[in-house]
Amino acid sequence: MSTAHGARARARIEVTAAIKDEARRQLAAEGAARLSLRAVARELGMVSSALYRYFPSRDDLLTALIIDAYDSLGESAEAADEAAAGPFERWIAVCRAVRRWALDHPHEYALIYGSPVPGYTAPEVTVPAAARVGLLFIAITRDAHHGPGLAPTSLPADLRPDAERMTADLAPDLPPEVVTALVAAWAQLYGLVGFELFGQFNRVVENRETFFRHAAEQLARGVGLVPGSV
Amino acid sequence: MSTAHGARARARIEVTAAIKDEARRQLAAEGAARLSLRAVARELGMVSSALYRYFPSRDDLLTALIIDAYDSLGESAEAADEAAAGPFERWIAVCRAVRRWALDHPHEYALIYGSPVPGYTAPEVTVPAAARVGLLFIAITRDAHHGPGLAPTSLPADLRPDAERMTADLAPDLPPEVVTALVAAWAQLYGLVGFELFGQFNRVVENRETFFRHAAEQLARGVGLVPGSV
DNA sequence: TGTACATCAGTGAACGCGCGTTCACTGATGTAC
DNA sequence: TGTACATCAGTGAACGCGCGTTCACTGATGTAC
Numbered sequence: 001m002s003t004a005h006g007a008r009a010r011a012r013i014e015v016t017a018a019i020k021d022e023a024r025r026q027l028a029a030e031g032a033a034r035l036s037l038r039a040v041a042r043e044l045g046m047v048s049s050a051l052y053r054y055f056p057s058r059d060d061l062l063t064a065l066i067i068d069a070y071d072s073l074g075e076s077a078e079a080a081d082e083a084a085a086g087p088f089e090r091w092i093a094v095c096r097a098v099r100r101w102a103l104d105h106p107h108e109y110a111l112i113y114g115s116p117v118p119g120y121t122a123p124e125v126t127v128p129a130a131a132r133v134g135l136l137f138i139a140i141t142r143d144a145h146h147g148p149g150l151a152p153t154s155l156p157a158d159l160r161p162d163a164e165r166m167t168a169d170l171a172p173d174l175p176p177e178v179v180t181a182l183v184a185a186w187a188q189l190y191g192l193v194g195f196e197l198f199g200q201f202n203r204v205v206e207n208r209e210t211f212f213r214h215a216a217e218q219l220a221r222g223v224g225l226v227p228g229s230v
Numbered sequence: 231m232s233t234a235h236g237a238r239a240r241a242r243i244e245v246t247a248a249i250k251d252e253a254r255r256q257l258a259a260e261g262a263a264r265l266s267l268r269a270v271a272r273e274l275g276m277v278s279s280a281l282y283r284y285f286p287s288r289d290d291l292l293t294a295l296i297i298d299a300y301d302s303l304g305e306s307a308e309a310a311d312e313a314a315a316g317p318f319e320r321w322i323a324v325c326r327a328v329r330r331w332a333l334d335h336p337h338e339y340a341l342i343y344g345s346p347v348p349g350y351t352a353p354e355v356t357v358p359a360a361a362r363v364g365l366l367f368i369a370i371t372r373d374a375h376h377g378p379g380l381a382p383t384s385l386p387a388d389l390r391p392d393a394e395r396m397t398a399d400l401a402p403d404l405p406p407e408v409v410t411a412l413v414a415a416w417a418q419l420y421g422l423v424g425f426e427l428f429g430q431f432n433r434v435v436e437n438r439e440t441f442f443r444h445a446a447e448q449l450a451r452g453v454g455l456v457p458g459s460v
Numbered sequence: 461t462g463t464a465c466a467t468c469a470g471t472g473a474a475c476g477c478g479c480g481t482t483c484a485c486t487g488a489t490g491t492a493c
Numbered sequence: 494t495g496t497a498c499a500t501c502a503g504t505g506a507a508c509g510c511g512c513g514t515t516c517a518c519t520g521a522t523g524t525a526c
Contacts, residue, residue: 030348031345031346031348033263033348034348034349110345110346113424113428113430114344114345114428115261115340115344115345115428116261116340116428116429118260118261118263118264119264153448155444156440156443156444158437158440159437159440159441159444161437162435162436162437162440162441165436166434166435169434170434180441180444181448183434183435183441184422184441184444184445184448186425187418187421187422187424187425187426187430187431187445188417188418188421188422188445189421190421190424190425190430191417191418191419191420191421191422191424192414192417192418192421194343194417194420194421194424195416195417195420196417198343198344198345198346199346200343200417200420201417203399204396204399204400204413205392205396205413206392206395207388207389207391207392210386210388210389210392211389211392211410211413211414213386214385214386214389214410214414215414215417215418218383218411218414218452222448
């Protein structure tokens with residue numbers, strides 16, 4: 001019954017991977033807006049119409065690349081998390097992994113966190129992969145909250161309902177003050193990374209690694225994490 | 231001597247403005263990657279080659295739009311600044327103006343702060359316009375520093391040289407701790423705005439106005455600003 | 461083990477599209493005397 | 494005020510390009526009996 005191990009099935013997996021690899025290469029070189037099915041096919045020595053056996057349209061190829069990018073970023077972040085001990089240190093490690101990954105994969109980063117690709121809207125299937133880094137930050141903060149050291153700032157009254165809804169959705173065992181700070185810190189992290197990546201720090205910040213680490217530490221403090229506690 | 235008031239000169243100014251307006255309209259509708267000289271000309275009832283009397287190439291038109299966008303954002307921010315009193319309140323007002331402008335001009339915002347347009351690199355002429363909002367934040371913080379209320383966090387030793395260089399470049403009369411915090415806050419502000427604008431807050435933050443205001447207040451505190459002091 | 465049929469990866473030509481840019485030109489507006 | 498010439502905005506045709514997608518096809522791989 002299982003054709004899943006036939007030569008045809010194996011070939012299909014390999015060619016699909018080759019298409020994505022070449023597409024990723026072009027993405028890295030030119031950006032998502034310039035990614036072209038015809039160019040991918042040309043580079044693989046195929047005829048452009050052959051790609052339609054693997055991806056029903058250019059948008060589907062883009063979607064596959066987006067999911068892969070989120071997963072690649074998620075894996076980097078998770079590996080950094082596992083290599084660190086203590087909530088504060090884990091937080092910093094994940095922030096640095098995100099920055100590192102972004103600098104190593106600028107166009108893939110732009111694809112998932114930059115301005116939307118014109119004419120393309122990401123389908124629902126991308127959501128789980130997109131959530132990985134966020135879930136990691138939540139897990140780290142939750143672990144810290146079980147120990148000592150969380151000193152959340154207070155919430156204004158008009159933010160409380162939304163904060164409580166977010167808390168119920170994301171991390172019911174954390175205080176709403178912390179969840180709010182967490183979401184803000186998450187967005188702010190991407191501001192820091194994006195500014196560096198897209199050139200806004202040119203002529204302003206030079207020692208970017210050190211600057212980033214300092215800023216990431218401030219973000220950690222913002223969600224109540226302090227160095228050294230385990 | 232002065233042909234600057236002839237009918238021809240006046241017409242030139244008007245047509246140049248009309249081209250930019252139409253280009254801005256297409257930018258708003260489709261994004262920078264889809265902006266096309268031919269479509270602009272078509273919409274204006276001109277032949278595409280006629281645009282070359284006004285802009286030597288598509289890139290020059292893009293550059294003009296970028297400068298206009300920075301100036302438009304800068305004006306909004308400056309107007310908000312002037313309408314507020316006290317450093318903390320001015321800070322919040324400027325942050326909110328930036329967010330408001332971004333939500334009102336999403337594609338122009340993406341053009342100046344989103345992922346770079348493929349094949350285009352912004353020339354030097356854009357720098358002064360790009361600096362306006364940053365200068366505003368520096369001015370606000372400087373004013374606060376002349377009064378009471380600045381309580382800067384400390385700097386790690388390895389960041390100090392870069393922090394002192396930045397301080398000399400940007401605001402020699404401010405302490406390096408504050409300048410560093412300022413640059414970070416500036417990047418973080420754009421993280422908050424970008425996340426909302428590019429859809430990362432979908433299904434996460436609902437009351438975005440309130441959330442943003444709270445986050446902006448935290449940023450203000452990060453550079454040592456506190457409410458109520460004048 | 462061998463044969464008949466079904467599946468499906470890849471081909472090659474074509475459709476219809478839009479793009480940026482160049483170039484020789486026409487004709488109206490502006491300038492010098 | 495009138496004439497001769499220079500400037501320059503806008504035209505229309507063309508160049509050369511690349512794109513996504515469709516379609517009828519060939520031929521190799523896989524399946525059922």
